[in-house]
Amino acid sequence: MKSLIVINPNSSQAVTDGIDASIEPLRSFGIPIRCLTLPEGPPGIESQLQADLTIAPMLDLARSQTDAAGYVIACFGDPGLYALRDQTKLPVIGIQEASVFTALTLGQRFGVIAILQPSIPRHLRAFGAMGVLDRLAGDRALGLGVKELLDRDKTLAAMIETGKKLRDTDGANVLIMGCAGMASYREPLQDATGLPVVEPCQAGVSMALGRIALNLSHSIRGGDDAG
Amino acid sequence: MKSLIVINPNSSQAVTDGIDASIEPLRSFGIPIRCLTLPEGPPGIESQLQADLTIAPMLDLARSQTDAAGYVIACFGDPGLYALRDQTKLPVIGIQEASVFTALTLGQRFGVIAILQPSIPRHLRAFGAMGVLDRLAGDRALGLGVKELLDRDKTLAAMIETGKKLRDTDGANVLIMGCAGMASYREPLQDATGLPVVEPCQAGVSMALGRIALNLSHSIRGGDDAG
Amino acid sequence: MKSLIVINPNSSQAVTDGIDASIEPLRSFGIPIRCLTLPEGPPGIESQLQADLTIAPMLDLARSQTDAAGYVIACFGDPGLYALRDQTKLPVIGIQEASVFTALTLGQRFGVIAILQPSIPRHLRAFGAMGVLDRLAGDRALGLGVKELLDRDKTLAAMIETGKKLRDTDGANVLIMGCAGMASYREPLQDATGLPVVEPCQAGVSMALGRIALNLSHSIRGGDDAG
Amino acid sequence: MKSLIVINPNSSQAVTDGIDASIEPLRSFGIPIRCLTLPEGPPGIESQLQADLTIAPMLDLARSQTDAAGYVIACFGDPGLYALRDQTKLPVIGIQEASVFTALTLGQRFGVIAILQPSIPRHLRAFGAMGVLDRLAGDRALGLGVKELLDRDKTLAAMIETGKKLRDTDGANVLIMGCAGMASYREPLQDATGLPVVEPCQAGVSMALGRIALNLSHSIRGGDDAG
Amino acid sequence: MKSLIVINPNSSQAVTDGIDASIEPLRSFGIPIRCLTLPEGPPGIESQLQADLTIAPMLDLARSQTDAAGYVIACFGDPGLYALRDQTKLPVIGIQEASVFTALTLGQRFGVIAILQPSIPRHLRAFGAMGVLDRLAGDRALGLGVKELLDRDKTLAAMIETGKKLRDTDGANVLIMGCAGMASYREPLQDATGLPVVEPCQAGVSMALGRIALNLSHSIRGGDDAG
Amino acid sequence: MKSLIVINPNSSQAVTDGIDASIEPLRSFGIPIRCLTLPEGPPGIESQLQADLTIAPMLDLARSQTDAAGYVIACFGDPGLYALRDQTKLPVIGIQEASVFTALTLGQRFGVIAILQPSIPRHLRAFGAMGVLDRLAGDRALGLGVKELLDRDKTLAAMIETGKKLRDTDGANVLIMGCAGMASYREPLQDATGLPVVEPCQAGVSMALGRIALNLSHSIRGGDDAG
Incomplete structure (x- = not known):
């Protein structure tokens, strides 16, 4: 079974652990959820400069998750949200x-x-x-x-x-x-x-789980993009 | 276990059946979902007049669901959305x-x-x-x-x-x-x-299930409403 | 001569009397103005729930005024404004x-x-x-x-x-x-x-009197509604 | 009894006559209405340049109406609307x-x-x-x-x-x-x-008559302007 | 060589002098800049009434500058901005x-x-x-x-x-x-x-100089205005 | 004398040459302008994904221009605009x-x-x-x-x-x-x-030259950032 991938684009494992705990009530929905830390990120994201520099490694990390059913970008600021949507047809939600x-x-x-x-x-x-x-x-x-x-x-x-x-x-x-x-x-x-x-993070994961269940994404898999 | 109550405020059972079928992919989330028809509603809601007249019986129907964990008002137009939020502290979502x-x-x-x-x-x-x-x-x-x-x-x-x-x-x-x-x-x-x-309806039910799981509603149960 | 009907959708006669007094300066315009209390309304309207529940009896009260030249709904919140516009082609103004x-x-x-x-x-x-x-x-x-x-x-x-x-x-x-x-x-x-x-109420009645004099309403009497 | 002054800021008497005819249904309200042509205006106002150049003579014409109870500026574009409001505390309405x-x-x-x-x-x-x-x-x-x-x-x-x-x-x-x-x-x-x-023009005159009857204007006569 | 004309629509030479000093750093761009006082203006513009009354003489003053390459209207409020754009095809910038x-x-x-x-x-x-x-x-x-x-x-x-x-x-x-x-x-x-x-004034003059250099204006010289 | 640096974030020298030609009329303002190509960029930027990936090398390129008086990011989409503003206190303008x-x-x-x-x-x-x-x-x-x-x-x-x-x-x-x-x-x-x-590009360079001349930037050099 595929998993929802939650990416914390900073490098603090403590933050990722907090995210992981926060979404505990949503595990009962039955879709596996995996929370990842971005090692290349800064300890915390405090500027647009820092946010933008996480995008490239975040895209790589996302691409390498072969069991992904969808993604949540878990930084208030949604860095790389539209870049990741360009990279994948799976549901992508930003927590902001x-x-x-x-x-x-x-x-x-x-x-x-x-x-x-x-x-x-x-x-x-x-x-x-x-x-x-x-x-x-x-x-x-x-x-x-x-x-x-x-x-x-x-x-x-x-x-x-x-x-x-x-x-x-x-x-x-x-x-x-x-x-x-x-x-x-x-x-x-x-x-x-x-x-x-x-x-x-609760809001983002909750939303993403619904999209996965409903097979609803920003891009139609197999469709020709006319929009 | 409490249920999400989905109310179709028109009287067409066929519409309710369609709603029921639409949310099938969300049943795997584990929260029971019950779809109700409003017998007092018109066969279809075509005007603000008709929409407004469904509110009183809809509120009654909602109140009588003693196992409710939350509500979805399943008419595009969200009739009675804020009235029902005045009546209950449980999550209430309009499909619109x-x-x-x-x-x-x-x-x-x-x-x-x-x-x-x-x-x-x-x-x-x-x-x-x-x-x-x-x-x-x-x-x-x-x-x-x-x-x-x-x-x-x-x-x-x-x-x-x-x-x-x-x-x-x-x-x-x-x-x-x-x-x-x-x-x-x-x-x-x-x-x-x-x-x-x-x-x-899929959007509304998906959203409501998340709110129930997260215990997140428009009104704080037990809190004094200062907002 | 037909009258402008002003409906106070709460049940307080004192409020209706206040409305009646407020529009005194507009009686010189020559169109009779009658202010009605809605007996089925609450003493005062404090929530969307209460507001919505006044709509059905308000529509009945409006319908029974056979001498109506137009209506004003005299509650800040305009409950039933669009429902009444669905019910009649006469001018309808909300005081809000x-x-x-x-x-x-x-x-x-x-x-x-x-x-x-x-x-x-x-x-x-x-x-x-x-x-x-x-x-x-x-x-x-x-x-x-x-x-x-x-x-x-x-x-x-x-x-x-x-x-x-x-x-x-x-x-x-x-x-x-x-x-x-x-x-x-x-x-x-x-x-x-x-x-x-x-x-x-002054604003609403003033506006409604102009509409009556100009024969200007939301719906063209006799026209086929294309909008 | 004071009059509502309607100023057509162009010099076409035919336009003024049309305005005068249009507001006939509002004469029953009992407030005299006088429609004036601005001789210094162009035959028709087709640009912001022309509109702006009518303001000075329009203000003069307005000032000289000693029986004014209020004003309507009868050009779609409302030239000089706020200038006239600076000049007088009486109600001023633009038809636009x-x-x-x-x-x-x-x-x-x-x-x-x-x-x-x-x-x-x-x-x-x-x-x-x-x-x-x-x-x-x-x-x-x-x-x-x-x-x-x-x-x-x-x-x-x-x-x-x-x-x-x-x-x-x-x-x-x-x-x-x-x-x-x-x-x-x-x-x-x-x-x-x-x-x-x-x-x-009907809309503007209707609105202005209400303001006169209700003694409601942009500036409080006698009050010190704090807004 | 043609000049950028900056018009101070009030009659205070001290204000014009202040404007002239403010734009000193932009003289190095090589386009002559001339700052004019409007003798017919009030000492200071404090109301829409005063602002509107400066438009006619301001337009005359602008028209008489035969060496104009463009204009800046140097009053916060931009009086006559669109009137001057109706009068000339040269760049016109308001400082507001x-x-x-x-x-x-x-x-x-x-x-x-x-x-x-x-x-x-x-x-x-x-x-x-x-x-x-x-x-x-x-x-x-x-x-x-x-x-x-x-x-x-x-x-x-x-x-x-x-x-x-x-x-x-x-x-x-x-x-x-x-x-x-x-x-x-x-x-x-x-x-x-x-x-x-x-x-x-610095903002307005800076913007106007760019427009002159780029030959970019609100109206295409020689083009038929279709917009 | 310091220069305005214009960065084309794609790798096409032909585009950079076009930019360079476009801003020719602004060279008379006296501030040197240098147009750079980003070798790490794609031949053309067609998606948010491509845009975001140019930011890191663009920031490096900008940082290495020791004679910079200001920057223009010359891609419609303004990739990295706010990141570069986080990196430098010099004026930064996006062409969009x-x-x-x-x-x-x-x-x-x-x-x-x-x-x-x-x-x-x-x-x-x-x-x-x-x-x-x-x-x-x-x-x-x-x-x-x-x-x-x-x-x-x-x-x-x-x-x-x-x-x-x-x-x-x-x-x-x-x-x-x-x-x-x-x-x-x-x-x-x-x-x-x-x-x-x-x-x-003409719009962006024109704007940036004014900022340099006026010493006007998003961040006060030496000031403590309270905004």
């Missing part, structure tokens, strides 16, 4: 797009919790390309340094504070965690803000 | 919104095949409320009378012709079937147009 | 749409004073369907409990405070009162904020 | 904005019949400033020369043909006549296309 | 549009520093007509009186404070100075906020 | 963004002539990220095979035919050539369609 389209069924305006401030313009370009800016309440960064991000309590507190600002100042009805591998914060964040919280 | 958010990951501009011309303004209001008009290529009706719609060959031919117009004149890269219960046309339509085709 | 299109000629960005916080997502869906989100400055709730809303001084003070926030924080140049039957607050709110204030 | 906001309650997508092709970019700039482009189906010119426009039959035939293209090719559900003084074409155009047709 | 389209390559969301509060609705209409509202972070006024604006230190302090609000509260990544003739503030504002700052 | 922002001052709606059909979704994503979709008239492909594109007469004829469709069917007032290195077609295309035509 998946989290947005999931959030749009959970609240009228979505708020995004960005890990780092400089990511926000990148997010906005992506939301513009998706055509969903009318639904965006706001995108706010945690305001933590790299060291503080290693402290679970500080990170959760910052997430809750940021989520409440998105809710109260910006009018968000649903929150998106703008990162991969931090699903364990989802429930406490949800409880503290009273808002539904979308964890992108 | 689900088909649109699915299509948005399959092509840059989506085309909609409407069964009847007067439905188009209703669709456009919904797409405006969803905030996705920048991604709409076009929305075109089959141009068939009620009698012709009973003829499978004529209907398929009209779908293909309409799909090709959406592709060639309007620039659609992905198609949405603007109706429920006609999933058997999906594959031939896909083959003839070379475009991915989204069948709304 | 009328207030927005009136405000758009009075200031570049409009601010909405919502009575209750949970109404805001409903408003935003409606503004999206209307296609006017680029002109929205903000939508803010009074933040009063039901009991406080009965206190005229507290309510006016909250309206003024909310209006000033919409003006100073959100950049509104014109305000819309997001409710029916409170026209007596319009002038003091206008004086306190220095901004034009649109009272929706 | 009025026709658009009227059309938006009559159909989901509006089509505009432009007299001359070069006017279309000007219309689009205005619709963009109004924030209503998501509701525009199309804007098409009659394609007639100046001489042919004097021929009533040819003009009506071209209007009907253009209206049908807007309906069938562009998906318009309501039409706007992009000119002043041609209200006599409204009914036959409506009958031929089956779509509601908005005549801008 | 130029500053916006320059800013859009320097940051994802632009913030505008308006001199006076009442200018903001005018800006928003222009940005709507340009179709760039999705990229606007905010538009904020300095909040200074006319007298304080003469005080360089107070003005710079207010600009920096406003720029920081646009950056921190509204999320601007690039700033536009919403005025002409104040280029000397650009560098200190940039240093204080850490954001790129666009000075509109 | 430059051509769009140039076109927006030349006509109300722009039409794009794509070389290949599959590029269109890529363009639309970029225009969405730029926030300019309201100004797009249409994007149409030439419909030629690779071999036919080598035939100058066939290519010009297809460009003219496509340009006329964009003008007459889609309502374009200005055209953008969606490719690099074909500037010699600009004038005949302009003459045949009567519309201004933007050649992207």
Whole structure:
């Protein structure tokens, strides 16, 4: 049986482990899911420069998965999403797009919790390309340094504070965690803000599993591409 | 084990049967799915008037399903979607919104095949409320009378012709079937147009199953609603 | 002579009386105006669920007005607006749409004073369907409990405070009162904020009277509907 | 009793006469309406250059109407609309904005019949400033020369043909006549296309009369302008 | 050799001198640049009324420049931009549009520093007509009186404070100075906020020089206008 | 004296030569311009996959130009635009963004002539990220095979035919050539369609030269990046 391949395009195994844990509830759907780390990636992706440089090795890694039934690119920013769709006819989902389209069924305006401030313009370009800016309440960064991000309590507190600002100042009805591998914060964040919280890897894997089951992809296998 | 409840808000058992067949590939996910017909609904929903009048009995029907794990409203037009979300904290998905958010990951501009011309303004209001008009290529009706719609060959031919117009004149890269219960046309339509085709009930059920597995809903159970 | 029928879809006669008083300046136009209460409605409409459930009895009430020259649905939220347009070829105006299109000629960005916080997502869906989100400055709730809303001084003070926030924080140049039957607050709110204030029932009735005089409706009487 | 002043900013008395006739059904509202020709205007306004040059004399003409209760600028293009609003605190309505906001309650997508092709970019700039482009189906010119426009039959035939293209090719559900003084074409155009047709001067005068009755203007008389 | 003509449509020679100084770095491009004051203009343009009344004399002044290779209208608000384009086939650039389209390559969301509060609705209409509202972070006024604006230190302090609000509260990544003739503030504002700052006259002249060199204009000289 | 570096990210020297010729009229501005070919690039860029794979070597090539005063990425699609902006504080312009922002001052709606059909979704994503979709008239492909594109007469004829469709069917007032290195077609295309035509490399270089002269870049050199 073929597997859904989830690629973490950074080189942190801890992040991949977090992704792997986050999608545990979706294993009951019966399709095997394998989460891979990209050894050539940076420890974390903090800029468009870093994101773009992961594309070439990510495409190679994807190509070598001969048992693939579909792919999820597990970095908020969806690096190489369309390149991978050019490379394969199998379903390919980016966790950023998946989290947005999931959030749009959970609240009228979505708020995004960005890990780092400089990511926000990148997010906005992506939301513009998706055509969903009318639904965006706001995108706010945690305001933590790299060291503080290693402290679970500080990170959760910052997430809750940021989520409440998105809710109260910006009018968000649903929150998106703008990162991969931090699903364990989802429930406490949800409880503290009273808002539904979308964890992108869960959203992406959930979406991809449905596509595999339905044999639904961006490109018709065998069809001549007229679109 | 609780079930996903799919409600066809018209009274045609044949449509419900078509829905039931369409979601067969998703039964392997392990969550029971029950498809219900709304006896109080009209044979088919052709106007906002008819759509709105299904809401009250649909809400009753939904409330009486004590084993519900979530709901799908299986009419393109999503009648009562927000009313049902007011009534329950369980996941509720409309097939129209689900088909649109699915299509948005399959092509840059989506085309909609409407069964009847007067439905188009209703669709456009919904797409405006969803905030996705920048991604709409076009929305075109089959141009068939009620009698012709009973003829499978004529209907398929009209779908293909309409799909090709959406592709060639309007620039659609992905198609949405603007109706429920006609999933058997999906594959031939896909083959003839070379475009991915989204069948709304499949999209809606796939999305709802993910929400149930992830315990992700529009309203936090137990939380105080601040959004 | 036929009359403009104004339907308050909640069951509060006091609200209907307020509506009736608000449109007094428009009686000089010479077209009789009759304001009706919907006995089957809730005392106040606070959710999409309640709004949707008023549609069926509202349609019945409308149908039974044999002297109707046109209709105004007098609830901010416009429940059943398109259903009633499906039922009749006479002019039908919703006070929400009328207030927005009136405000758009009075200031570049409009601010909405919502009575209750949970109404805001409903408003935003409606503004999206209307296609006017680029002109929205903000939508803010009074933040009063039901009991406080009965206190005229507290309510006016909250309206003024909310209006000033919409003006100073959100950049509104014109305000819309997001409710029916409170026209007596319009002038003091206008004086306190220095901004034009649109009272929706006045806006709706004014618009409907023009349509009746001009014989202008959504549906051509006798024409074959091709649109 | 004060009057609504309707200013035709071109110098053609025949156009003013047409405007005067068009608003006849609104005289029953009881507010006197006076239609004025701008002698300094060109015979017809065909460019932004001509439109802008009418503003100075139009402002003078408006200022000299000491019995004014409000103003309508009766040129599709609304020249000097905001300048006149800077000059007076009385209600000021442009027929272009009025026709658009009227059309938006009559159909989901509006089509505009432009007299001359070069006017279309000007219309689009205005619709963009109004924030209503998501509701525009199309804007098409009659394609007639100046001489042919004097021929009533040819003009009506071209209007009907253009209206049908807007309906069938562009998906318009309501039409706007992009000119002043041609209200006599409204009914036959409506009958031929089956779509509601908005005549801008009727829309503008109707709107302005409501504002006068309700004492509702862009600027609070006596208030200090904080917006 | 023909010259680029920069017209300051107000009558303040000091402003013209400031414009002249601001574009000094662009003189090395080799095309002569002449900056003119409009004697008929007001000392400063503070309303749409004043802006519109400058158009007629501005067009005359432009027409009389027989050595013109192109024009820049040097008032934030671009009065008469399209009228001048109707009058000449030479390149015509408005500094407002130029500053916006320059800013859009320097940051994802632009913030505008308006001199006076009442200018903001005018800006928003222009940005709507340009179709760039999705990229606007905010538009904020300095909040200074006319007298304080003469005080360089107070003005710079207010600009920096406003720029920081646009950056921190509204999320601007690039700033536009919403005025002409104040280029000397650009560098200190940039240093204080850490954001790129666009000075509109520099942006407009830079753009116009390119058009002249490339022989690229809105109207094809000799071509029949079919657009 | 430092130079503007123009990088053609494909490996065709003939394309680079075409770019070099196109910008000849801008050499008089006095800033040296050097056009480079990327040897690691494909002969032509036809997909997102190919575009993304040019980024890494393009960044290396850019980094090694020690005399750079700024950069232009000369591929319609702007591959690596934001990555290069992350790498350098010097001005960086993409020819796609430059051509769009140039076109927006030349006509109300722009039409794009794509070389290949599959590029269109890529363009639309970029225009969405730029926030300019309201100004797009249409994007149409030439419909030629690779071999036919080598035939100058066939290519010009297809460009003219496509340009006329964009003008007459889609309502374009200005055209953008969606490719690099074909500037010699600009004038005949302009003459045949009567519309201004933007050649992207000319637009990009013109814009970049202005930025260099004005010392205006996306990142403040020495400033702490707070945006």
